[in-house]
Amino acid sequence: MKGIYSDKRNTGISLVGEVPWGTSLCQFYQTPEDLVEILVPFLLAGLKDNELCVWVTNGKIGEEEVRQALEKALPNFKKYRKNRQLEIISYPRWKIKGETPGKIIIAETDEAIFKGFEGLRIIFSSLPQWKGRKVFLSPVEAAIKAGRNVLAVFAYPRDDFDARGIMEVVQKHQCALIRNADRWEVIQSSQARIAQDALKRSEEKLSSLFRHMAEGFAYHRIVLDENGMPCDYVFLEVNSAFERLVGLKAEKIIGKRVTQVLPGIEKDSTDWIGKYGQVALTGKPLNFESYSEVLKRWYSVSAFSPHRGFFAVTISDISDKKSHEDELLQAKTEWERTFNSVPDLIALLDTQHRVIRANKAMASRLGVTPDQCVGLHCFEVVHGFKSPPGFCPHRLTCQDGFEHVAEVHEPRLGGYFMVSTTPIFNDQGQLIGSTHVARDITDRKRAEDNLRQRTAELEIANKELESFSYTVSHDLRAPLRSLDGFSQAILEDYADKLDAQGKEWFNNIRASSQKMAELIDDILGLSKVSRVELRIQPVNLSDLAWSIIKELKQTQPERLVDFIIAPGLETSGDINLLRIALTNLLGNAFKFTARCQKARIEFGLTELEGQPYYFIKDNGAGFDMAYSGKLFKAFQRLHSGEEYPGTGIGLATVQRIIQRHGGQIQARGEVGRGAIFYFSLNQAGL
Amino acid sequence: MDNKTILIVDDNKNDVFLTQRALKKSNIANEIVVAGDGVEALDYLLGRGKYTGRDLRRMPVVTLLDLKMPRLDGLEVLKTMRENPLTKPLPVVVLTASKEEADIVESYKLGTNAYVRKPVDFLQFAEAIKHLGLFWMVLNEPPPSQFNG
Numbered sequence: 001m002k003g004i005y006s007d008k009r010n011t012g013i014s015l016v017g018e019v020p021w022g023t024s025l026c027q028f029y030q031t032p033e034d035l036v037e038i039l040v041p042f043l044l045a046g047l048k049d050n051e052l053c054v055w056v057t058n059g060k061i062g063e064e065e066v067r068q069a070l071e072k073a074l075p076n077f078k079k080y081r082k083n084r085q086l087e088i089i090s091y092p093r094w095k096i097k098g099e100t101p102g103k104i105i106i107a108e109t110d111e112a113i114f115k116g117f118e119g120l121r122i123i124f125s126s127l128p129q130w131k132g133r134k135v136f137l138s139p140v141e142a143a144i145k146a147g148r149n150v151l152a153v154f155a156y157p158r159d160d161f162d163a164r165g166i167m168e169v170v171q172k173h174q175c176a177l178i179r180n181a182d183r184w185e186v187i188q189s190s191q192a193r194i195a196q197d198a199l200k201r202s203e204e205k206l207s208s209l210f211r212h213m214a215e216g217f218a219y220h221r222i223v224l225d226e227n228g229m230p231c232d233y234v235f236l237e238v239n240s241a242f243e244r245l246v247g248l249k250a251e252k253i254i255g256k257r258v259t260q261v262l263p264g265i266e267k268d269s270t271d272w273i274g275k276y277g278q279v280a281l282t283g284k285p286l287n288f289e290s291y292s293e294v295l296k297r298w299y300s301v302s303a304f305s306p307h308r309g310f311f312a313v314t315i316s317d318i319s320d321k322k323s324h325e326d327e328l329l330q331a332k333t334e335w336e337r338t339f340n341s342v343p344d345l346i347a348l349l350d351t352q353h354r355v356i357r358a359n360k361a362m363a364s365r366l367g368v369t370p371d372q373c374v375g376l377h378c379f380e381v382v383h384g385f386k387s388p389p390g391f392c393p394h395r396l397t398c399q400d401g402f403e404h405v406a407e408v409h410e411p412r413l414g415g416y417f418m419v420s421t422t423p424i425f426n427d428q429g430q431l432i433g434s435t436h437v438a439r440d441i442t443d444r445k446r447a448e449d450n451l452r453q454r455t456a457e458l459e460i461a462n463k464e465l466e467s468f469s470y471t472v473s474h475d476l477r478a479p480l481r482s483l484d485g486f487s488q489a490i491l492e493d494y495a496d497k498l499d500a501q502g503k504e505w506f507n508n509i510r511a512s513s514q515k516m517a518e519l520i521d522d523i524l525g526l527s528k529v530s531r532v533e534l535r536i537q538p539v540n541l542s543d544l545a546w547s548i549i550k551e552l553k554q555t556q557p558e559r560l561v562d563f564i565i566a567p568g569l570e571t572s573g574d575i576n577l578l579r580i581a582l583t584n585l586l587g588n589a590f591k592f593t594a595r596c597q598k599a600r601i602e603f604g605l606t607e608l609e610g611q612p613y614y615f616i617k618d619n620g621a622g623f624d625m626a627y628s629g630k631l632f633k634a635f636q637r638l639h640s641g642e643e644y645p646g647t648g649i650g651l652a653t654v655q656r657i658i659q660r661h662g663g664q665i666q667a668r669g670e671v672g673r674g675a676i677f678y679f680s681l682n683q684a685g686l
Numbered sequence: 687m688d689n690k691t692i693l694i695v696d697d698n699k700n701d702v703f704l705t706q707r708a709l710k711k712s713n714i715a716n717e718i719v720v721a722g723d724g725v726e727a728l729d730y731l732l733g734r735g736k737y738t739g740r741d742l743r744r745m746p747v748v749t750l751l752d753l754k755m756p757r758l759d760g761l762e763v764l765k766t767m768r769e770n771p772l773t774k775p776l777p778v779v780v781l782t783a784s785k786e787e788a789d790i791v792e793s794y795k796l797g798t799n800a801y802v803r804k805p806v807d808f809l810q811f812a813e814a815i816k817h818l819g820l821f822w823m824v825l826n827e828p829p830p831s832q833f834n835g
Contacts, residue, residue: 470786474754477783477806482700485808489707510807517806521785 009121009151012045013038015186016175021119022144023151026173028158028166032061035155036069038177038184039123042153044073046121047080051151052112055123056136058091066125085117091124095135105143109150113309114224116234119149137172147307215314216242222273222280222309223257230277231266232257233311245317246295262294269293279303280311289318298322340370345417345438348424351398353378353388356433365413378436384412397421397434407441415442462531473524477517484513522649525580529656534574541569541578541614545603548583552590561593566604569614571681573661581657584650585616585677591646592620592675608666608678619674623667631667654679690823691717693746695727695763696781697755704808705750705781708815714823719746724758727751728766731773745776748822751798753782753789761792768797775829777822 008018016025029035039055046053057063066088071077080086089097097104109120120143124136136154143150156169158179170176176187210217217239223232235253243250253261258273265272270290279286285304292299298319305311339346340360348356358366358373366373366381379385379392388395393404405420418441421434487506491498498506545565553559586601593599602617623631630636632655636648654677658665662682669675692709696702702720709718721727727749729735733742749767753760760780767773779800780793793801802818805811 470754470784473786474783477804478698478701480806481704481783481804481808481811484806485700485704485707485811488808489704514807 009051009119010045010049011151012041012043013177015177015184019151019174021149021151022147024140024144024154024173025152026154026156026169026176028156028161028169028176028178030158030179032065034179035061035125039125039153039155040069040073043070043086043121043123046151047074047076047085050085050116050118051121052085052087052108052115052117052119053080053121053123054087054089054094054108055125056089056091056094057125061125063088063090084115091136102139102142105139105150105152106146106148109143109148110308113149113221114228116223118221119151121151123153123155125155149307149310210239213239213314214241215316216245217312217314218242219312220258220276220280220310222277222311224277230273230280232259233273233276233280234258235261236310242315245297245299245315265292265294276303276311276313280305280309283308289322291322343440345413345440347373347378347436348433349378349394349421349436350433351431353392353394355381362438382413383410393419393421394434394436397423398431401425401431408438413438415440416445417441465527466531469524469527472520476520480513480517480520484510487513519647519649522647522653526649526653526656529577529580529653529660532574532577534577534660536572537575538570538572539575539578541571541582541603542567544575544579544582545569545586548579548586551583552587556590556594559590559594559599561590561599561601564600564602564604569603569605573681577657577660581654581679582616584654585679588650588677589616589618589620589675592622593618594620596620606678611680613678613680615676615678617674617676622671622674623669624671625669628667628669632665690747690828691719691744692819692823693719693721693727693730693749695721695724695749695755695760696752697723698752701752701804704811705815708808708812709819711812712816712819714816714819716747716823723755724760724763727763728758731767731776732770742772745773747777747828748818748826749776749778750781750818751778753780753784753793761789761796764793764796764798777826777828779818779822781818 008020009023010018011025013025019025027034027038029038043053043055055066057066070086070088074080077086105120105122108122112118112120122140140150140152154173161169166176166178170187171189173189175189177184178187179185218235219237220233221236222230223234225231234255234257236255238246238248238250238253240250248261258265270292272290272292275286275288278284283305285302287300287302289298289300291297297317298321299315300318301313301315303311303313342359343361344359345362345365346359347362348358350356355373355376355378358370360370363370363373373381378394379388383389391406391408393406396402396404401423403420403422405418408417408419409415410417417438419436419438421436423431424433424435426432487509491503491506495503542565549563549565553561586603589601590599593601596619598619600619602615604615606613606615632651655665658679658681663680665677665679667675667677692714694702694705696705706718709716719730721730726735730737730740731745731749733740751760751763760782764778764780767776767778777799778797779802780789780798781802781804782789783804785803790801800818802814805814
C-alpha cells in the first residue's frame, strides 16, 4: 500500500531524493566528515517531517561528536531533544534496549507512531565488519517486512571492505552511497531496481484508481492518549471523492488531527475515533453504517489497517438512501397507525376468504391480536360458519371484481354492521382479494328504531289530536248553538214577558256563546296550522296582502287607512298558511289603528341584524315592550276585549306558521306610537 | 209545495228544533221528517224498519244531513244514498258543525249537493236555513224520477 498515500519520505540526500517507508540505505564512508555530510541532512529531513529520529553511534564517531555536528546544523536541536523526537544512543546502549532483539525496530516504530510521529528514521553509523552486522540488520529487515514505517541508513567504513564485500553489502540495501574521488555516487542494487520499477508501475495504477474511485478514500494515523487509548487521528492522505463526500479540502486537513478539522467529533453518537482505533490497533477490518452529527450525513464505512497504528477507510454517502429508508419507515408507521386507529373493523382478505391482515379494531372484536387473525377463514372466525354465508359481500366481490355492500347482523360481534368489500388487484390486474371494512352501525340502528317508534307514537298522538279537534269542533259548538238559539227564541216568543234587564241578560248569553264559538274556532285554527302538511309553492306576498286588505276594508268601509305595500315581494311557502299569518298581522294593524286619525299600515322588506326580514308596521295603539314576551303566547292579550276585540290566539298562530316556514318573528312597539312586526321565511330562502 | 217533504237527519234534538223553527220563520211550511241518526234516515229513504211499506214515490225534496251521529254517520248515509238508484238523484245538503277540510272534501266526493256549516249565532243560522229553504224548495227543480210511480 505504501506509495499510494504519498508516504514517500524525503531523505534529505539530493542524490537519492524521496524514498518510500521501508527503505534501507547504506553509506560507505572514509572520514567522519563523510558521515556528517550524508547523515546530518538525512536526520534533519526526518525531524522536519515529524519522524522519530534515532542515531545509533559506534566507533569512530561517537555520541558527543554527533551531538555537536547536529547542534551546529540544527537551530532547534534542543527542542527536538526535549520533545524526545531525537535520540542519540551508542550502539552498546541501544543493543540492550529491546527485550526481543529481532523485533526491536518493530517495537520502536510502533512506539514512535503512538507518540504521534510518522515513523522511525534510524541511523547505524561506524558499523563493524560483515559478520557482526546481522545483529542490527535483521531487526530492520523484519520491520520492513512487517510494513512498519521505518527508514534506515547503515554507514560502513569504506576501507574495511573490498570490492566484492562492497557489492555484497549493496545487495542487502535498496541503494548505496559511495564516495568516488570527491563525488558521491549512488549504486543501486539490481534487485532493488527491478522491484522498484514494478512497484512504480503498480503504484501508478493504484494511484489512478485512488484518484478516480467514486468512494471516498482516506488514510490516517491513529493518535493514542497516555493510557494507550485512541484519542484522535491524523489525516495523511485523502482522495478527491473523500474531499467531496466530507466537504473538506485535502490541503486543509492533511497532517491535521480530526478533532481540529471536525471539532465535536469526539462527542458524536458514533464513536469514530474508538472504532478506527480498534481497527488500527487490532488490524481487524470493520464495516458499518453511521450518522455523523458533525457532518449531518449518513455514511457507509469500510475501515482496515494496512499496518499497526494506521488505518484506511473507504466511505460512501448513503444519506439519500437512508432518508428514503426513513421515509419508507415513516410511511409504513403512519399507515399502520392509521390502519389500527380506525374504529371500523378492517381486514384484507384473499380470494380464499383468508385474512391477510387485520387491524386492531377487527382483532380486538374477535378477542385476538392482529397477527393471530392472519390465515384464518373470515366466515369461520367471524360468523362461525363452514363456508361463506349468502350475504357475504366478499364472495360477490371475488365473483365480479366490483365493490359490494351489505348490512349484516352479527350477534357474535354484538351488533349490526355495514360491510363493504373493495377489490384488490395485483400489478397484472388479477383480483387477489378485497379490503373488507365493517362499520358498527348498531347505535345508528338503535337510533333509527327509536326514531321509527317515536314517529309512530307521534302519528298516533297526531291522530288522537285530530279526532279530539273534530270532537271539539263539532260537539262543543252544538250546546253553544242551543244557548244562542233558545235565547233568541225566548227573546222573540216571550218579548212581552221580559223587561229591558231580562232582554239584556239573554243578549249577554248570546254574546258569550258566540264569543266561545269564536275561541273554539281559533284554537282549532292554531292546532291546524301545526298539523297541516306544508304545500310549498311560489307566493307573491304583495298580491296576497292586497287581497287581504280588500277584505279588511269591506269589514269597515267607513275607515280611511293609508296602506303602503312594497311591490313584488316574491317568496315561496304554503299560501294558505301565509294567508292566515298575513290576515292576522294586517288584521291586527287594521284593528289597532281603529282610533287613529291618520292610520297608516306598511308592509315591506328590510334588514334586521344583517338578515332580511319582512315587516308590517302601523301607527296604532302599539304595546309596551315590557310585555312583548307575552305577545306570541296563546290567550295572552295586551289589550282588553272591550278596547280591542280578539281571542289572543292570532299571534300565536302567526308565530306557529312562521316557525313552520323555518323563519322567526319578533315585534317592536311603543304604547300609542304603533307596532312593527318582523318576520323571516327561511323556507323561501330568506 | 204541500207535497214536498224535507228530511232532517240530526241526532241533536235542539238543533232539530232550531232548524224547524228557522224554517218556520222563513215561512217554509213543508212536511218535515226527522231521522235521529243515519240508520233511521236510510230506513225512511228506503222504506225499511218502522217505515216499512212507506210510499217510496214520496221522496224528500231535500235532505239536511248532519255528519256526526251515532250508529251510522252522515258520510255513510250519503254514500249509501248515492249507491242506491232510488236515492241517488236526491238533493242532499250537508248541514254540520264541522269545517274540517277533510269533511268538506269527502262530502263532495260522495256527491253532496251543498255543504253548509251551522253558525252558532241563531240569526245567522236562521238566515242560512232561509236561503236553503228558498233555494231547494222554491227555486230548485227536483229530479222528476222521484215522482215516477
